[in-house]
Amino acid sequence: MKHQYDICIRGGGIVGHTLALLLARERLKVALVAKPPAQPAASAADVRAYALNAKSRALLESVRCWPDAQHATAVTHMQVLGDDGGEVNFSAPALDVPALTWIVDVPLLEARLAEAVRFQPQIELLDSPAPASLMVVCEGKNSATRAELGVAFETTRYSQRAIATRLSTEQAHGQTARQWFTQGEILAFLPLGGEQGHSVGIVWSVQENRVEALMAASDDDFCAELGQVSQHCLGQLKLASQRVAWPLQAAQASRWIGHTVDGQAWALAGDAAHAVHPLAGQGLNLGLGDAAELARILQGRAYWRPVNDPKLLRQYERARRAEVGTTALAMDGLQRLFSRNSPNWQALRNWGMNGFERSGQAKQWAARYAMGL
Known part of the structure; x- marks a missing residue:
């Protein structure tokens, strides 16, 4: 059955907008179901800021949405202090990179993405979902569509x-x-x-x-x-x-791809698929990684394969589950290590921090992995 749209993206956050722009660049017809961003009260400044690594920066630059230097502050040094003498330091000059990460103002990034979408003729903004060959769910961790699809969201609450x-x-x-x-x-x-x-x-x-x-x-x-x-x-x-507060959790969807009973192909991306502890600031980097990988797979498909080809979707799920799973496991392990207050655990983690500080190649590898290099 021929649909008006190749892909319908449910969710208009940073991941949804970025994915729409990447797919439209490949001449795919995209429907983006997005609510207008909420306007904060005049007295309530938006506190959201994300750490974005070099890979995420390159991705956003490729769709011409990277903020200016005033709103994407380059981090050239990082200092991590333990609770009993442990210390780890990272330096961009020592790693021969311009920055370890960038701290980005979310409202400005959202505005740039929304503006780019408005001027992209391959993207149509909709108030409700439309039939498409592939539906991509980017609604966030409380996704209603994911629940409607019957996908379990396996959650660990801290x-x-x-x-x-x-x-x-x-x-x-x-x-x-x-x-x-x-x-x-x-x-x-x-x-x-x-x-x-x-x-x-x-x-x-x-x-x-x-x-x-x-x-x-x-x-x-x-x-x-x-x-x-x-x-x-x-x-x-x-x-x-x-001040705003929210509960911390790690979560991952039991399935990232599938078909509905009436044959609609779907895939999850961003926080609709996973959530990690924020201690290393990798949440949005992982979500943008989902968008980049799905766009890469669809761009490189054989001309005769449709965008909802099960082989392509399985390739996307395997690739992203592997990276997200590795990061989630590391974040969960660190959270559990540093949440224990006994003297033995305190001594162990501070000893580990100081050992990591002196580890040379291992420390460089970890830093470059976090930077997406």
Whole structure:
């Protein structure tokens, strides 16, 4: 049966928009089911910021949607501190790369992707799904379509929540991302505002029983505790946005591809297919990796194979399950290692951090893998 669209993408987030642009570039007719982005209240700044690696940057540059340097801050140094003398440092110059990662303002990236989609004649924005040869679900971790398809989302819930906000800092961040592991919790400072910025985004993974008090604390008290955990490395801190919190989990769909009872081929991508702990900032990189791999497979298919060919979809599932599974396993292992508070575990993880710092080639390999190189 001939459909009006080759592919219908359900979900208009960063992964859905990027996939639509990649497929349209291959002259495929794409329907993108996307809701207009919600407009935050005037008093509520958007706190979202993502760490994107070199591979993700190249992908977004290929569709001309990479933000300017003010909104994609290059991280040239990274410092990770343990809770008993452990320390790991990464340096872009030492690895001969321009940056270890980039911290990207989400609203600006979303706006650039939306603008690019509007000017792409191969993409049609729809309010509801349309028949297509292949349906790709990019609706996020709470995907309704995934549930309708009967796909289990196998979830591991952690006894922590993440708190995110933005801070103004007395001292410039120096293009350095910082992370502290303390008493089973993880605090990250992500540099924002360009090379000379005095702003950081924070993601603080804290125990469930502390979340309510931290969210209710006054701005001064909240910043005082942040200053203590961060060892006052950036001087005086001031809240620059609201605080938001969400539960932490790791998850993966039991199936990534399939057909409905009426023969509709489908595939999952992005957070609809997987979720990992945010401690290494790999979530969106994995989602964009899904988009890149699916687009690559469809672009390279034999002329006689349709986009819903089961062989192509199985190839996509195998490739992405392998990479996502490896990353998820590593993130889960690190989370469990650093969430234990006994003296023996504390000594072990700090010993491991210092050993990794001196490991030479192993440390370089891990850094390049995280950078997508």
